Amino acid sequence: MTQLLTDEIHWRVTAEPAPAIDPLTDALDVDVLIVGAGLTGCRTALGLADKGVSVAVVDSQDIGFGASGRSGGQCNPIWRKTPQELKELLGQTHGETLVQTTLRAADDLFADIRTFDIQCDAVQAGWVQAAHTRKAVRNMRRLGEAWAEAGADIQELTGNAVEAASGSPAYQWALRHAAGGHVHPLSLTRGYAEAAMARGALFFRDTPVTTLERKDGKWQAQTPRGRVTAENVVLTTNAYTTDVWPGLKQTFHPLVSISIVTEPLSEDQQRSVLPGSVTISDSRLAIYYARYDRDNRLVFGCVGSTDHVDPLGFNRLRAGLQTVFPQIASIRIVRKWAGRIAVTPEMMPHLHEPAPGVLAGLGFSGRGIAMTSVMGRTLSKKLLGTPVSELPFPVQPIQPIPMHGLTRRLIPLAAPAMTLKDKFDSLVSRP
Structure with a gap:
């Protein structure tokens, strides 16, 4: 396998053109200010603008700069908890609403893509969720x-049926989720933004919020060259959250997802690797996942340690690709990149309302493609007057994780530790 030292984010190279936006350089007065132009923020803006609400979206970088432009782009449409566990965690009312919302989440996402005519290479061909040990x-x-x-359309696969569905000989047991699929994550984010802009939303890049305070009954956000006054503020910065709101950054662990993309696979290779363009992920702590892009390149990822793919991370990716798809072990790798994901202690998103007129939605824990849209709709519904009891997520207080500073410093050790644990588990508990 040949390594090409190209640290370009693949999605930026292949995305639909970015909307032309500028930094904020004056004072604005709007109904809602959204901080963070990722999938959650852009879908929230679209839901509000579609109802005639005046919206401004600011980002310290650009639309889709963070995880929304760096993820694997897989739509994995169920949580890691059972419906009953969700009800126990969130309460019967919110739990049942979330279960029903989850059952529709993938179909709702692909319906959004059609409704708003978003060009994001959307494919809904299914997701193979593979087990690597007997316990899994x-x-x-x-x-x-x-x-x-x-009510989910899920099929259990065993033995040769796993390889037939996924192209991987590495697993003997899997679930196939018919509703799963994949998208170009940055193009989806930009598509949501363009649809919101077409409905009147304003977007500004290179515009970090430096202070946020209550003045004369409204919220005032100061930026380096401008100011936004708004009735309501929505914080959708996820794993790239700063200290603008006290304690919010301490409610999740900012883990790292690292990815590589290969040269295009031949037609013969495509017949044996992820046939039919399904996606795959497995049960490892340092999870392996893969999908095709529109050019039949294989995107392969796992858990990393830093905001770039260091040599250890690259070796982990290369070894993972050889494990999952040994039939393409010598394929050329074209690009490698990394991005942060926000992982909460419950592995579930959080909806916060830390003050009147301030909302925050974050912490998708590896389920961001489908569930950021769910959160975006939830935030817009909340602002449009839907009672909290009818939302899929309960509003919960901001509760910083104990010893967050220490655990954050230890995060670079997490990927090697998880990889070691996965190897041990595989040795003692093969399926």
Whole structure:
């Protein structure tokens, strides 16, 4: 396998053109200010602008700069908890609403893409969720049976059927989720932004919020060259959250997802690797995942340690690709990149309302493609007057993780530790 030292983010190279926006250089007065122009912020802006609400979206970098332009782009449409566990965690009302919302989440996402005519290479061909140990088989069988009983279209695969569905000989047991799929994540983000702009929303790049304070009954956000006054503020900065709102950054762990993309696969290779353009992810702590892009290149990822793909991370990716798809072990790698993901202690998103007129939605824990849209709709509904009891997520207080500063410093050790644990588990508990 040949390494090309190209640290370009693949999605930026292949995305639909970015909307032409500028930094904020004056004072604005709007109904809602959204801080963070990723998938959540852009979908929230679209939902509000579609109802005639005046919206300004600011980002310290640009539309889709963070995880929304760096993720694997896989739509994995169920949580890691069963429907009953969700009800126990969130309460019966919110839990049941979230279950029903989850069952529709993937279809709703692809319906959004059609409704707003978003060009993002969308493919809804299914997701293979593979188990790498006997313990994982037991846990995933329980998960699959519970969601199937709730109404999800899930098929259990065993033995040769796993390889037939995924092209990988590395697994003997998997779930196939018919609703799963994949998108170009940056093009989706830009598409949401363009649809919101067409409905009157204003977007500004290179515009970090430096202070946020209450003045004369409204919220005032100061930026380096401008100011926004708004009735309501929505914080959608996810793993790239700063200290603009006290304690918010301490409610999640900013883990790192690292990815590589290969040269295009031949037609013969495509028949044996992810046939039909399904996606795959597995049960490892340092999870392996893969999907095609529109040019039939394979995107392969796992958990990393830093904001760039260091040599150890690259070796982990290369070894993972050889493990999952040994039939293309010598394929040329073209690009490598990294991005942060926000992982909460419950592995579930958080909806916060830390003050009247301020909302925050973050912490998608690896389920961002489908669930950022769910959160975006939730935030816009909340602002448009939907009662909290009818939302899929409860409003919860900001609760910083104990010893967050220490654990944050230890995060670079997490990927090697998880990889070591995965290797041990594989040795003692093969499926």
